[in-house]
Every structure is written in C-alpha cells, then in structure tokens.
Amino acid sequence: MKPVEIYTTPFCGFCVAAKRLLNKKGVSYQEVDVSRDSSKRQEMMKRAKGGRTVPQIFIDGKHVGGCDEIYELDRRRALDPMLVA
Numbered sequence: 001m002k003p004v005e006i007y008t009t010p011f012c013g014f015c016v017a018a019k020r021l022l023n024k025k026g027v028s029y030q031e032v033d034v035s036r037d038s039s040k041r042q043e044m045m046k047r048a049k050g051g052r053t054v055p056q057i058f059i060d061g062k063h064v065g066g067c068d069e070i071y072e073l074d075r076r077r078a079l080d081p082m083l084v085a
Helices: 013-026 039-045 067-075 078-082
Strands: 003-006 031-032 056-059 063-065
Touching: 003 013, 003 039, 013 067, 031 039, 039 056, 063 067, 067 078
Parallel strands: 003 031
Antiparallel strands: 003 056, 056 063
C-alpha cells in the first residue's frame, strides 16, 4: 500500500468518518493532529494548497482532499487503485 497521511483534530466527525473508511479498507495511515501545533497546521495548509479544514488527506504525497473527496473516490471505485503500491 502507498503511504497515507491524514491531518486531523480531535472530535472532528469528518475526520472520524474518513479514518473509518480507511480502517474498513485495512489501510494504515499516519495521523497528524493539528489542533495543538500551529506549525503542523501551517504545514497542512501549505501542502493542501491553502486547505484549512480537516481532514486533509494525502496518498503517496499527493493531496486527494478531505472526507467528502475520499468517499467520492471510493464511490467511483478510484480509491483502491490509488492505494495500491
């Protein structure tokens, strides 16, 4: 599997939903909590081309969007091919 990174905050329902989908698929991911570290939030926004909301999800270093986008990729059956190494 390609590496997956997800920027989150605690108590974010969209973050929980995105992680639930990844877990359901058996995908391991690196979670970065941006709630208490402004440098991590700045890093996220830079990598996500200004995206301020969480989650922000990256597959193999490529920004794929947030919760809605990852569910849409899955619905179109485009997510699994993106995850395969």
